[in-house]
Amino acid sequence: MTAPLPVPFNDLKPKVAAHRAAIDRAIARVLDRGYFVLGPEVEAFEKELASAMGMKDAVSVGNGTDAIILALEARGIGPGDEVITSPMSAAFSALAISRLGATPVFGDIDPVTMNLDPQTIEARITSRTKAILPVHLYGHPADLDPIMDIAREHGLGVVEDACQAHGARYKGRPVGSVAGIGALSFYPTKNLGGVGDGGAILVDDPDVAQKLRKLRNGGQSERYQHEIIGTNSRLDEIQAAILRELLQTLDAETARRREIAERYFEAFRGIPLCLPEEQSYARAVYHLFVVRHPRRDAFMTALADRGVGTLIHYPVALHLQRAYATLGGKSGDRPNVEKAANEIVSLPVYPELTDAQVGVVIDAVKRAVDA
Numbered sequence: 001m002t003a004p005l006p007v008p009f010n011d012l013k014p015k016v017a018a019h020r021a022a023i024d025r026a027i028a029r030v031l032d033r034g035y036f037v038l039g040p041e042v043e044a045f046e047k048e049l050a051s052a053m054g055m056k057d058a059v060s061v062g063n064g065t066d067a068i069i070l071a072l073e074a075r076g077i078g079p080g081d082e083v084i085t086s087p088m089s090a091a092f093s094a095l096a097i098s099r100l101g102a103t104p105v106f107g108d109i110d111p112v113t114m115n116l117d118p119q120t121i122e123a124r125i126t127s128r129t130k131a132i133l134p135v136h137l138y139g140h141p142a143d144l145d146p147i148m149d150i151a152r153e154h155g156l157g158v159v160e161d162a163c164q165a166h167g168a169r170y171k172g173r174p175v176g177s178v179a180g181i182g183a184l185s186f187y188p189t190k191n192l193g194g195v196g197d198g199g200a201i202l203v204d205d206p207d208v209a210q211k212l213r214k215l216r217n218g219g220q221s222e223r224y225q226h227e228i229i230g231t232n233s234r235l236d237e238i239q240a241a242i243l244r245e246l247l248q249t250l251d252a253e254t255a256r257r258r259e260i261a262e263r264y265f266e267a268f269r270g271i272p273l274c275l276p277e278e279q280s281y282a283r284a285v286y287h288l289f290v291v292r293h294p295r296r297d298a299f300m301t302a303l304a305d306r307g308v309g310t311l312i313h314y315p316v317a318l319h320l321q322r323a324y325a326t327l328g329g330k331s332g333d334r335p336n337v338e339k340a341a342n343e344i345v346s347l348p349v350y351p352e353l354t355d356a357q358v359g360v361v362i363d364a365v366k367r368a369v370d371a
Contacts, residue, residue, distance in 0.1 A: 007348050007357045007364075009309035010189055014352035019246060023195070026241035033237075038217070041240040046200070048247055053167075053184075054174040055202040059212040060235035064163040064185025067199035068096035068133070070215050070233065071183050074201075074208050075157035077102050077131055084124055085133040085161075086116035086142075087318040087337045093135050093161050094318050103327070105129070106319040108334040112277050114138070114290070114344075117336070118146035125150075131157040136165035136175045138313070139191065139257075139287035140278065144170050144178045159183065162202075166192040167254050169283040176202040186235075186243055189350075191257070191287050192250050194239045256351035257286040260358055264289060264347065267362040271369050274343070288313055289349040295371065296343050302368035303345075308361050311346045 016023065030041060042060055050058040061067050077083060079101030085093060087106035094104040107120035116134050132151055134142040144160075151158045160182035162168070162175045169175065176182025186198035203209045211228075214221060219230030235243075261284075268275055274292035278284050290313060293299040300310050317337040319329030331338065348361055 006307040007309060007353070007360050009311050009346070009348050010350055011352065012188055015350070016195075018352065019249070022245040023242050026245050027238055030237045030241050036237045038234055039237045041237045041244065042235055045235075045240040045244045045247070048244060049184075049200060050202065052174075052247060052250070053202050054177045055182075056204045057206065057209040058200045058202050059209055059216065060198065060200045060240060061216050062199065062233035062235065063197040064183060064187060064190075064199040065092045065096050065099075066216075066231070066233040067163070067183035067185065067201050068093060068159065068161055069099050070212055070231075071159045071181050071201045071203075072096065072100055072102070072131060072133070073215060074181065074203075074212055075131055075159055077157070080128060081130040082126060082128040083131045083133050084116075084121055084129060086135045086137065087334055088114050088314065088340065089135040089137060089161070089318065090163075090314065091318060091321060091323070093133065093163075094324070097133065098323075102130070103128075104133075104318070104324070106317075106329065106334065109337045109340065110143070111336045111340065113140055113143070113279060114337075114340055115140065115142040116147070118143060118150065120334075121147065121150050125154055125156075129154070129156060131159060133159050133161055135161040135163075136168055138276070138290050139165045139168055139285040140276065141165065141168050141170040141175050141282045141284070143279070143281065144175075145281075148179065163187075163199075164190065164287040165285055166190065166287075167250055168285040171281050177204070180204045181208065186239070191254065191285055192243065192246060194243050194246070196239055198235050198239045198243065200235070253351040254285050257349055258284075260349050260351075260353060261286045261289055263358055264349075264362065268365060271366060273365070273369050286349050288346045290344050290346050291365075292340065292343040293345060293369065294343060296345055298371040299368050300345055302371035303364050306360075306364035306367060308364040309348060312344060313346050314344075315341055317341050
């Protein structure tokens with residue numbers, strides 16, 4: 001029988017324990033005030049988040065998918081439109097496009113960064129293309145300058161999916177701020193994660209921010225005055241209060257993720273394992289540390305036998321998902337993402353890992369690469 005995993009892929013209990021006093025204070029603050037939806041905690045969190053991410057404003061919503069949906073809607077995306085995006089992401093990136101009645105059009109990925117390859121965008125632009133949705137995958141920024149150049153040339157909007165990349169930087173600028181609008185998720189395992197669902201849209205235009213605040217709250221300009229067709233997607237006061245506390249430690253936790261990543265880089269150089277590569281334009285935040293191995297299943301089994309948990313992000317390229325079969329994507333259409341999807345493995349990298357646990361991962365990987 002396999003022994004219990006000494007290094008689970010992720011473990012939220014140490015995070016909660018480390019921040020328990022602050023979390024308890026935040027919850028008590030809200031309970032004592034008795035104001036639970038769209039109150040002072042949400043207002044304060046939005047201001048603090050916008051400041052931390054280098055934007056003029058932030059509009060909080062119920063989850064990261066809603067953040068993408070409403071950001072695209074604010075860019076005017078609707079039925080019949082096409083949005084070019086990456087085939088390597090959580091499916092929710094593409095599903096957000098679909099929920100607006102628009103069609104996701106998948107490029108291919110750069111085989112090194114595994115982000116959307118700008119060179120695969122232009123050939124997919126049609127008369128129905130209205131926007132590009134680059135995903136800052138695994139916490140590494142997509143190469144935005146060429147994407148923005150293509151968008152300007154063709155009159156397209158750009159929305160950054162920064163749901164995995166809180167605090168990452170592209171040429172010194174926080175991701176989510178470069179295109180003027182970006183989406184964040186506060187799902188519990190994210191770099192800035194709450195104790196439930198949550199999301200936000202980073203925005204530089206006050207008029208767009210005002211529209212987003214209407215959209216998230218039933219299209220209301222004020223209570224019972226519905227000016228546009230909106231939805232119900234509001235970050236509650238308890239989540240906002242907790243996220244305010246956790247935002248204060250984001251930089252320190254990012255530094256710890258980068259420290260763990262650097263230990264992996266140093267330990268794994270020279271062994272038969274394809275490592276991520278931080279590009280010269282990027283400061284990655286290592287939401288995930290994703291390696292590639294040609295015999296992925298055997299490699300993962302060998303790691304599990306040595307007590308190390310792993311996951312695959314993501315095993316099925318989006319153009320091959322059953323939900324998108326009607327788009328006509330076929331195996332071989334996008335060779336870079338299809339090859340990657342068969343090789344990628346995510347190693348533990350969360351900030352609560354102890355140095356001893358990092359050592360266990362390193363030893364296990366070195367022993368497993370030849371499995």
